[in-house]
Amino acid sequence: MTKAVRNLCLVLGDQLSFDLASLDGLDSQHDAVLMVEVMEEASHVPHHPQKIALVFSAMRHFAQALQQRGIRVQYVALDDPQNTGSVPGELGRWQSLMQPQELHLTECGDWRLEQSLKDCGLPIQWHADSRFLCSRDEFAAWASGKKQLRMEFFYREMRRKSGLLLNGDGTPVGGAWNFDADNRKALPKGTKAPYPARFASDSITQEVLVLVRKHFSSHYGDLDTFDYPVTHTDAQALWDYFLDYGLAGFGDYQDAMASDEPFLFHARISAALNIGLLDLRQLCSDVEAAYWSGGIGLNAAEGFIRQLIGWREYVRGVYWLKMPDYAAGNAFGNSRPLPEFYWTGETQMNCMRQAIGQSLKHAYAHHIQRLMVTGNFALLAGIVPSQICEWYLAIYMDAFDWVELPNTLGMVMHADGGYLGSKPYCASGQYIKRMSDYCRDCAYKVTESTADNACPFNALYWHFLMRHGDLLRGNQRMAMLYKNLDRMPESKQNALWNRGQRLLAKLDAGESL
Ligand code: SF4
Secondary structure (H helix, E strand, O other), X not given: OOOOOOEEEEOOOOOOOOOOHHHOOOOOOOOEEEEEOOHHHHHOOOOOHHHHHHHHHHHXXXXXXXXXXXXXXEEEOOOOOOOOOOHHHHHHHHHHHHOOOEEEEEOOOOHHHHHHHHOOOOOEEEEXXXXXXXXXXXXXXXXXXXXXXXXXXXXXXXXXXHOOOEOOOOOEHHHOOOOHHHHOOOOOOOOOOOOOOOOOOOHHHHHHHHXXXXXXXXXXOXXXXXXXXXXXXXXXXXXHHHHHHHHHHHHHHOOOOOOOOOOOOOOOOHHHHHHOOOOHHHHHHHHHHHHHOOXXXXXXXXXXXXXXXXXXXXXXXXXXXXXXXXXXXOOOOOOEOOOOXXXXXXXXXXXXXXXXXXXXXXXXXXXXXXXXXXXXXXHHHOEOHHHHHHHHHHHOXXXXXXXXXXXXXXXXXXXXXXXXXXXXXXXXXXHHHHHOOXXXXXXXXXXXXXXXXXXXXXXXXXXXXXXXXXXXXXOHHHHHHHHHHHHOOHHHHHHXXXXXXXXXXXXXXXXXX
């Protein structure tokens, strides 16, 4: 017989924070926490096995930590024979067993899941997710009346709100809000990135790895390389390691890419942050302190803080403002399915092979690999936005719907017609050559555009501009690109178009490039 409770607090797999709003005021005598591992959430897209392992293991550790604090936790493992397989199903089952008077829920990170919980038949007390700096309402008020949103202006608001990197008079330290221009250096030859911090699996994680191997072996991605922190303590250790060894190089080389260097100077903390093992405000204040102590340059500190209180908060705001219609955006009318090689890495394009290969191996790639390699290719090749969105959501350890969808659909694919970003991030192979060493070992030649061995990014880039001139020529930020196109002799334009057509025909025939 299960003991009845007064309040039931459902804690989801990305809500593993001790200061979660819905846990506040929980009475250990009368209330209980419910945590459930369910097949629906683990497989509605084919999530990378490491991501499933991370979430389940971190949930089990968090449940144990709550119990050690005297909180009653009802935990449902994936292979519990009574498990109904979905969050609403489990909620219904435990409602019957525990007879709670009220359900406490912190806002979800996924519109689909939040909708499915609204009609659970119990009074729900919703709690705003205070782990973010900007609430949904505050963002909506900021966006109100604006036809187009721009992250840069939102970011300034968040700098003012947080007080980060501000002078006493409210002006930005260093005289500018954004030092991104200093963060685009290519990696000098021979640069050594710090050895990545790795975390051994304890008995809880090992049990989870067996479970994931048993149930999710059909999902793409390696499980054997799992080395990610699953507790608050280890996530803090990962962060401390970054502060000591990564942050100083992060600013200069955050856009750089190198063969067989999956992490470079990146913190790799995004998954831990997104599931609640790290605290946004603490991270920002640590980075600011590193700047004031003279340990890092302003470009590194500002760039990192902008990612957290600027871009991350901004995409969340857009997501909740625009869902559910946002997910259907397809401004370019793309109809080409996602090529199979996104799931296998089997392509002659070295940049794609490197970016996809490390994503399969570590469930991780950094923002430029995502935006300017795999994302850029999907944009240029005209891939159906929902399919590339599903790939990003599935393959990356840190991808949850609120953060993945605007980043992929809006920023990568420009499929929202420019609501989130002012121009598409399209680039030829020249950008990849400048920012990486990938072209050196590629079957294609980055210096060629129309030959059979020419870099596919080159012709596809011009093909993209030619086929979407109607939509993009009026965009001021694209004017220079179209000027360059118009200056080309017609014969060159035709050759680029024809090479683009041949490449797209290969994709349509199901061939790899
Ligand atoms: Fe990528 Fe083109 Fe460079 Fe090959 S040549 S690595 S396809 S950018």
